[in-house]
Amino acid sequence: MQFFSLEGNLALQNVLSRMEVERQKIASTQKKGYFFIAGGIILAITGILMGLIGPAIVVGLIPIIYGGVLFYKIGDELQAYKKAYKRDVIGEALRFLDGSLTIDPYRGILAQEFIYSQLFSTDPDRYKTEDLVCGKADKTGFYFAEVHAEYKTVTQTKNGTRTEWHDIFKGIIFVADFNKNFNGVTIVRPKDFGSAIGAWFSKNLFSFNNKDVIKLENVDFDKAFITYGTDQVESRYLLTPAMMERILKLNSNSKYSISLSFIESRMYIAFPLNRNYFEAPIFKSLLNPELLNEDITAIKFMYDIVKELDLNTRIWGKINLC
Secondary structure, three states, X not given: OOOOOOOOOHHHHHHHHHHHHHHHHHHHHHHHHHHHHHHHHHHHHHHHHXXXXXXXXXXXXXXXXXXXXXXXXHHHHHHHHHHHHHHHHHHHHHHHHOOOOEEEOOOOOOHHHHHHOOOOOOOOOEXXXXXXXXXXXXXXXXXXXXXXXXXXXXXXXXXXXEEEEEEEEEEEEEXXXXXXXXXXXXXXXXXXXXXXXXXXXXXXXXXXXXXXEOOOOOHHHHXXXXXXXXXXXXXXXXXXXXXXXXXXXXXXXXXXXXXXXXXXXEEEEEEEOOOOOXXXXXXXXXXXXXXXXXXHHHHHHHHOHHHHOOOOOOOOOOOOOO
16 A cells, blocks of 8 residues: 655655665675675685685685675665664654654663563563654654564583574564553453464463453454453453454454553553564665655554554543653
């Protein structure tokens, strides 16, 4: 669905035109680097097959080293280009969508808050977060960021110690000020964990040892989700029939099944994803009118959660989270 257009946004068009020159320079240099490295490998393999091992290694190393030098020399320009893309391109696109939206590539959801959300019982051993988008839709403050959390397992083998990394979560964590005050904890997770991986998550991902299963009146909701809470009355107060229908709709519009938690007047939603957003293209033109659609569609989807869940229908006044 194409909803974002560069037409009428001269500032963004000018930024993209200027950055396209830099992108072409970086792409050209990287292509040369790949060419020399691949050429060096081919020369070395050919020489070895001909029995000229010593000369083959020497001759092969020369273009490989030169290719590496090209990548090294372009490294600073590449990082500056990626930074400018998020600041100037994504930032301008966000302002074009809504003046309250901002992006900070170097901030995200803190690990402490990730754990605090109680969607995950396994604490991360390795945690990365970036691209914090913050805004306010009418009365409701919200923010979201990309998160990749992993835990490690260490096993002893006959060859020594082996460390393996496993995903706890990879995707976007969305946080919004909820429209009702509450003190307890309510957690909603999907039931469609049919695969072996899903079965492991179902067993290990969520911590409900002090929470009861909440039986709700919406049959479709109970088929799609299992709900736990510290207070049966409060959980039903939060998950009204209208809210359950909105969550079902939000889930159906998501690529993967979502999980939610309601904690101290905040709502957390975990959206599993299989790609990184807001990354500057190297080998695709910045002047392609379709360039920003996928990134902005993701942002618009998050932005519309406030409307989809009717969070602007306030019971008590709230402060902006960002």
